[in-house]
Amino acid sequence: MPELPEVEVSRLGVSQHLDGKTISDIVIRTPKLRWDIPKADLAKLIGQKITAISRRAKYLIIETAIGHIIIHLGMSGSLRVIDKSTPLKKHDHVDVTVGDKVLRLNDPRRFGAVLYADESGEHQVFEKLGPEPLTDAFNAEHLAEKCAKRKAAIKLVIMDNPVVVGVGNIYANEALFLTGIHPLTPANKVPTEKIPQLVSTIKDVLAAAIKQGGTTLKDFSQTDGKPGYFAQSLFVYGREGEPCLRCKSELQGVKIGQRASVFCSQCQPE
Template sequence: MPELPEVEVSRLGVSQHLNGEVITDIVIRTPKLRWDIPKADLAKLVGQKITAISRRAKYLIIETVIGHIIIHLGMSGSLRVIDSTTELKKHDHVDVAVGNKVLRLNDPRRFGAVLYANESGEHKVFEKLGPEPLTDAFSAQHLIAKCSKRKAAIKLVIMDNPVVVGVGNIYANEALFLTGIHPLTPANQVSTAKLIALTQTIKDVLAAAIKQGGTTLKDFSQTDGKPGYFAQSLFVYGREGEACLRCKTILKAVKIGQRASTYCKKCQPIDM
């Protein structure tokens, strides 16, 4: 699944081509992805100037003065800004056209979303979202408070969107390794010092991923078709059975919340 850095890289790429342009057409080839696509509402935006391309969690938001297009890439979605005459590929579901260019959403698994919000930008998908990890709202004090009464594994807590948005599986694995926290440690048993360190590490890991262009995943490419490069720097994610880059201990993996969690038993001793 594209994670927050991949979505932010997509936002940056899309903004270069669409910001300030006028929407000339919205083509919907598939009536439903994860949810029904509100074709009639989206049609209202044709003729409107795009005033900004923003992001909330893993949602991209194409803003106009009268309403917004909300896009989620789901498990396998990707965006391309291409010439309007470009031949369609399988799973090309939606186009947002600006003159002779289109923003094209491709989603093989159809678990993404294209939604509409009025000029307020409010939508039910945003209602329970926590703070953005790269803002001051996500602070050590915030994380400490959220963990204080939670017995769930710390990995599940930092991946919980009401706690903080956008810390997906890849970067949760990396942040916990870099902070020396076993992913199964109950959140309320992680020390204050470790939670302070974890808060900053989450920020650092996500910022580094955005800077380096997103993680190379088979289901993700940037809007210009180039893959990201951060996967080359991953310490633990996807490396089960390989040697830890720090201590050479063989990395282990465990399922937590149905997601693979790779860790080093020496660098991340469990605290229970």
């Protein structure tokens, strides 16, 4: 599943081609992905100039003066900016045309979303989202407050969107390893001195992933078709049974909240 860095890389790639351009057409080939696609509302944006390409959590937002297109890539979605004459592929569901170029959404599993928001930019999918992890609003005081009364595993807490958005499974694994925190540690038992370190590490891991182009996953590549490269630098994710890159102990795996978690029992003691 594309995580925050992958979506941010997509935003950066898309912006080069769409920002400041006029939407000449919007083609909806599939009436419903995760939710119904509001075809009539989106049609209002034809003829409108794109004023910005922004992101909230894992949602990409194409902004105009009168309304916004909200895109979520779901489990397997990807975006391409291509010539509008490019032949369709299976699972190409939505086109946003600007001049001779098309932003095309491909989503084999159809867990993604294409939604509409008016000029206020407000939508119910944003209502319960916590702070962005790379902003000052996500800080040690905020995380300490959220952890104080929660007995849930710290990994689940930092992946909880009302606490902080966009810390998906890959980067939660990595941040906890680098901070030396066992992923099953109850949030209210995380040592006080570890909280600022965890916040800082989450920021560093996500920023590094964005800089290096997103994680190479079978379901993701950048808007120009080139895969990301950050997967080559992962310490624990996807490496269960392999030696720890720090202490050479065998990495262990456990399911937490139905998600695969990999950790080093020596570097991340319970």
